[in-house]
Amino acid sequence: MTEIRQAAKSGLLLFLVLFIITGFAYPLAVTLIAGAAFPYQAHGSLIVDGQDRVIGSDLIGQSFSAPFYFQGRPSETPITAYNASSSGGSNLAPGNPLLLEHIADRVRALRNAGVQGPLPSDLVMASGSGLDPAISLDAALVQVPAVAEARGLPEDEVRALVLARAESLPVPFVEPYVNVLSLNRELDRLDRRG
Amino acid sequence: MAQPAPLLDGLLFIAFFTAVTITGMLFGRYIGHVFSGDYSHGIPGALEARLFRFIGTSAGEEEDWMGYAREMLIFNGIGFIALLALLLLQGYLPLNPEGFGAFDPGTALHTAASFVTNTNYQIYAGEASASYLTQMAGFTVQNFLSAATGICIAIAVMRGVTRRSTDRIGNFRVDVTRCILYILLPVAFLAALLLVSQGVIQNVDPYVHAAGYGPAGPQTIAMGPVASQEAVKEFGTNGGGFFNANSAHPYENPTPFTNLVEIFLILLIPVSLPFVFGRMAGSMRQGWAIYTVMLAIYLPALGALYVAELDGNPLTGQFDVTGISMEGKEVRFGLGGTALFAASTTATSCGAVNAMFDSFMPIAGMVPMLLILLGEVAFGGVGSGFYTIIGFIVVAVFIAGLMIGRTPEYLGKKIEAQEIRMAVLTVLVPGVLVLILTGVALFLPGTAGAMHNPGPHGFSELVYTFASQSNNNGSAFAGFDASGIFYALAGAAAMTIGRFVPAVAMLALAGSIAQKKTVPPGPGTLPTTSATFTIWTILVILIVGALTFFPLFAMGPIVDHLLLSGGG
Numbered sequence: 001m002t003e004i005r006q007a008a009k010s011g012l013l014l015f016l017v018l019f020i021i022t023g024f025a026y027p028l029a030v031t032l033i034a035g036a037a038f039p040y041q042a043h044g045s046l047i048v049d050g051q052d053r054v055i056g057s058d059l060i061g062q063s064f065s066a067p068f069y070f071q072g073r074p075s076e077t078p079i080t081a082y083n084a085s086s087s088g089g090s091n092l093a094p095g096n097p098l099l100l101e102h103i104a105d106r107v108r109a110l111r112n113a114g115v116q117g118p119l120p121s122d123l124v125m126a127s128g129s130g131l132d133p134a135i136s137l138d139a140a141l142v143q144v145p146a147v148a149e150a151r152g153l154p155e156d157e158v159r160a161l162v163l164a165r166a167e168s169l170p171v172p173f174v175e176p177y178v179n180v181l182s183l184n185r186e187l188d189r190l191d192r193r194g
Numbered sequence: 195m196a197q198p199a200p201l202l203d204g205l206l207f208i209a210f211f212t213a214v215t216i217t218g219m220l221f222g223r224y225i226g227h228v229f230s231g232d233y234s235h236g237i238p239g240a241l242e243a244r245l246f247r248f249i250g251t252s253a254g255e256e257e258d259w260m261g262y263a264r265e266m267l268i269f270n271g272i273g274f275i276a277l278l279a280l281l282l283l284q285g286y287l288p289l290n291p292e293g294f295g296a297f298d299p300g301t302a303l304h305t306a307a308s309f310v311t312n313t314n315y316q317i318y319a320g321e322a323s324a325s326y327l328t329q330m331a332g333f334t335v336q337n338f339l340s341a342a343t344g345i346c347i348a349i350a351v352m353r354g355v356t357r358r359s360t361d362r363i364g365n366f367r368v369d370v371t372r373c374i375l376y377i378l379l380p381v382a383f384l385a386a387l388l389l390v391s392q393g394v395i396q397n398v399d400p401y402v403h404a405a406g407y408g409p410a411g412p413q414t415i416a417m418g419p420v421a422s423q424e425a426v427k428e429f430g431t432n433g434g435g436f437f438n439a440n441s442a443h444p445y446e447n448p449t450p451f452t453n454l455v456e457i458f459l460i461l462l463i464p465v466s467l468p469f470v471f472g473r474m475a476g477s478m479r480q481g482w483a484i485y486t487v488m489l490a491i492y493l494p495a496l497g498a499l500y501v502a503e504l505d506g507n508p509l510t511g512q513f514d515v516t517g518i519s520m521e522g523k524e525v526r527f528g529l530g531g532t533a534l535f536a537a538s539t540t541a542t543s544c545g546a547v548n549a550m551f552d553s554f555m556p557i558a559g560m561v562p563m564l565l566i567l568l569g570e571v572a573f574g575g576v577g578s579g580f581y582t583i584i585g586f587i588v589v590a591v592f593i594a595g596l597m598i599g600r601t602p603e604y605l606g607k608k609i610e611a612q613e614i615r616m617a618v619l620t621v622l623v624p625g626v627l628v629l630i631l632t633g634v635a636l637f638l639p640g641t642a643g644a645m646h647n648p649g650p651h652g653f654s655e656l657v658y659t660f661a662s663q664s665n666n667n668g669s670a671f672a673g674f675d676a677s678g679i680f681y682a683l684a685g686a687a688a689m690t691i692g693r694f695v696p697a698v699a700m701l702a703l704a705g706s707i708a709q710k711k712t713v714p715p716g717p718g719t720l721p722t723t724s725a726t727f728t729i730w731t732i733l734v735i736l737i738v739g740a741l742t743f744f745p746l747f748a749m750g751p752i753v754d755h756l757l758l759s760g761g762g
Contacts, residue, residue, distance in 0.1 A: 011268040022339070038389070
């Protein structure tokens with residue numbers, strides 16, 4: 001019995017030491033150093049507009065709808081789409097009739113917005129996080145004619161804008177993709193210049 | 195990523211595994227030195243000695259297997275109580291800017307068991323229920339401690355198998371301390387900073403209320419000390435996401451590059467351990483033999499998962515939709531990065547996910563299920579995978595010995611009744627748990643309601659829920675609602691039994707085998723480094739795993755696949 005009591009005391013002391021090191025010292029050290037070295041990233045890659053308002057994050061998607069803006073991934077987060085305080089996907093199976101209904105609705109909405117041609121699947125299927133900030137380059141390009149027409153902008157200029165946003169990726173092996181929020185902000189800038 | 199590029203992805207896999215293997219060999223050498231105490235001199239040695247004196251032990255004081263198991267269970271028990279208390283009291287504690295209240299008792303019990311057993315199956319949504327204090331002092335702490343526990347048991351088993359004529363297999367408290375201070379903490383620290391530099395967040399800010407751009411409405415963006423937890427979540431094959439969406443969330447895994455970094459972290463220790471063993475056994479070929487078994491199971495699984503996703507959903511062509519099934523997947527990872535993550539997280543006991551398995555094509559969803567049900571031996575969770583594969587090898591040696599009519603031996607040690615009992619216990623307990631709990635659940639009236647998808651897919655969800663928990667994986671077919679009280683309690687029991695019964699059994703095996711003398715190899719000895727034996731071990735693993743569960747696969751994912759490809 002005394003052996004067990006001694007082992008318990010020893011285990012408790014060890015736990016306390018490791019608890020303080022891994023639960024406080026480590027995360028606080030990372031917070032302090034990361035906050036000093038990479039303040040922008042550490043605090044969420046937030047985008048601030050001219051009036052000092054936070055309009056969102058470069059890494060977190062937002063809801064846009066075609067044709068006036070480029071549309072991003074469908075989002076199935078609870079309560080509202082792109083709910084950044086409650087991430088998650090639909091978890092619908094590929095054969096679930098409900099999923100097919102959702103896809104049919106999304107296809108219809110895109111067609112009504114004037115988007116023509118085969119639709120890349122990322123444009124009509126919801127992301128895993130519900131916050132995916134990007135669409136594939138194909139999914140952006142297929143929206144170009146509709147967006148250009150809605151805005152009264154030359155198609156070539158809008159396409160050039162998309163292609164410029166899809167350049168240089170951090171690693172190869174991934175098909176080019178485009179950040180939707182950043183693309184739409186560029187689009188507004190182009191529109192204002194025009 | 196609507197259009198996958200199989201050739202580039204194949205190249206990615208080859209390059210990635212070459213890098214992981216080479217790093218694993220080097221890191222294995224480092225791990226071996228750490229546990230031999232080779233770095234415990236000079237200033238770290240003095241600090242370490244002081245700490246050991248404070249807790250009342252010393253580096254030279256080794257224990258027999260019962261002592262080792264007792265220290266391990268006590269240490270984990272204390273961790274469990276501390277985490278449970280934290281979850282129940284979080285409403286009264288600081289670092290809680292969103293003012294989250296206590297976890298309800300069932301969820302708290304499940305969550306504490308989940309993190310202590312290195313499972314990290316989550317029936318709560320992190321950003322909607324856990325305070326920053328809970329994430330740091332609760333989850334992050336257990337991410338370190340449970341990972342260290344697994345690694346230490348693996349090391350103790352290696353000592354038992356390779357030592358001769360002794361009953362001592364190490365000192366748990368010394369091993370745990372060294373594992374955390376020399377291995378887990380430094381790598382996690384550097385990895386956390388690397389992840390922040392790429393966009394993973396690390397702060398204790400309140401949630402940000404963003405105005406939104408243009409037509410997009412206002413958005414509340416969850417914050418938190420994510421990177422420090424993310425790094426150890428992957429490196430310790432824990433897998434519990436800071437956010438509900440886990441590594442699919444852009445703040446946990448923002449780019450294709452961070453995705454590869456995270457997969458690399460998941461695999462590094464599991465890949466290193468066979469090499470640690472080879473070094474300890476004085477024969478790198480023993481390590482390579484085990485590593486070969488792992489690769490031979492892992493690579494075809496990865497390939498199958500990838501190919502199953504390649505053609506996309508056959509039901510969406512009617513809408514003129516092209517490309518792979520993107521439901522539940524993120525664009526930035528590509529199919530390669532998604533498949534590699536999914537296979538790696540279930541081949542180890544990690545369970546982090548960067549895509550939603552519930553929405554995978556049926557056969558692609560079956561692959562993670564199969565890898566988990568094989569016992570997560572290729573490459574295995576930190577530690578637990580390695581000691582489980584030793585259990586399989588002992589069984590393989592025994593059956594082969596019976597077939598050729600010789601006394602079974604491993605590394606010159608006779609395998610006798612005690613070893614076989616313990617190995618069989620290790621190998622069978624998780625599987626038996628899955629079968630019993632799945633069977634019981636099917637009789638309960640609430641089970642059909644907990645399923646999120648109709649038909650055979652709902653059954654797959656149920657099997658996956660218990661497979662994942664009994665084998666301490668933690669990934670999920672997340673549509674399944676496992677938060678009901680039966681599931682919370684059954685899950686907590688499955689995780690606890692699935693973790694500690696094999697762990698103690700393998701320590702007992704180590705203790706018994708350590709006492710044996712080695713006999714020099716004779717003409718009747720089965721060489722355990724030969725290609726024949728390696729293939730034999732793979733077959734034993736596949737037969738135990740696949741045959742035990744084949745009926746479940748047939749009723750779940752296989753029927754699901756047939757219905758889907760037949761056009762429903």
